[in-house]
Amino acid sequence: MYKDVDRIIVVENGRIVSDCPPNQLLCTNLLTQKGIREPLYIAALKYAGCQISEKDNPQNLETMNLEGYKEQVKNWSAAISVPAAKPVSETVLEARNLCFSYERGKPIVKDISFSITQGEMISIVGTNGAGKSTLASLICGFIKPDSGTILLDGKDIAPLSIKQRGEKIGFVMQNQNQMISKSVIFDEVALGLTARKVPQDEIKQKVCDTLKICGMYPYRNWPVSAISFGQKKRITIASILVMNPRILILDEPTAGQDYAHYTEIMDFLKKLNEDFGITIIMITHDMHLMLEYTDRAIVISDGRILADDKTSRILTNKTLTELASLKETSLYTLALKCGISNPADFADRFIHYERSRKAE
């Protein structure tokens, strides 16, 4: 919790299901039962088998009493096996010394270089106005760099039009209403192929296959207006997937969604990444998402790359999180308070533990 509050009211289907002080609430499993994420340090303590009580003051990690739990947390994390890192594959997308300004003399992207390998799932993070969406626009060709190069499979993409890039690099915008232009789901997903004058029977086949992958096939004749927010997100993703891109860039894919919808979308993206080998680049403000789903992150601050590293190392580096105005993970504080000397390793173990629980 960012700020102490006196009471937390949990509402479900128009009814109050709990109304109590945070210390009491955190000792129950109500939040998880209702599909709300608990603070990560609380989750870690519970996974470690600690029976936390109100007297420990769990609402505030800084002042929480962890005396009885330190050994338990240490032993639990030591017992988690962390799988070996994925073998490094070929570079698929590379930026070399990219510079861009909307107005002369006001640089927004300042000498950015990075490379992303085939099949990677990576986050791009940074404060509002850091230049993340501008970077995505440069990659998609909506704007042109003042200098520097973007390479796809080692080839400069400067000569490629927006349309040609779109066949290789799909971009899912933050505001999905900006992306939807047809009233029926099938037509919406078919749009890119229709615009490219693909034969009708081929369009039908591809759209149906894609809708099946996205779990939206039964809705193919539904009006777009009749489906939920999460389903619309899937449709915008489907309308891009249908073009069979190698890379998907998503700008804030889970903004404004509760934990259940967030998990649904993220698990879907993970599946696309694992089963189809699609490289996924996520622009996000969400530190949980970054830690849970991506092994590596690029931190952008004021148009420059501040860090390009393992997420667990970024979120447990106090200097870096302060510089980039990110929120360091509470797992960092928990690890230190429990006498664990390597908080990044602890965060890694926590994530692997959660991933293996989910996979069960």
Ligand SMILES: Nc1ncnc2c1ncn2[C@@H]1O[C@H](COP(=O)(O)OP(=O)(O)OP(=O)(O)O)[C@@H](O)[C@H]1O
């Ligand atoms: N079309 C534009 N014309 C002029 N300046 C722009 C334009 N679009 C963005 N900017 C400026 O460029 C900077 C970077 O914006 P950008 O949208 O890339 O940031 P961001 O990291 O995506 O932020 P957010 O997290 O808020 O989405 C900001 O200062 C913004 O005001």
Ligand SMILES: [Mg+2]
């Ligand atoms: Mg943005």
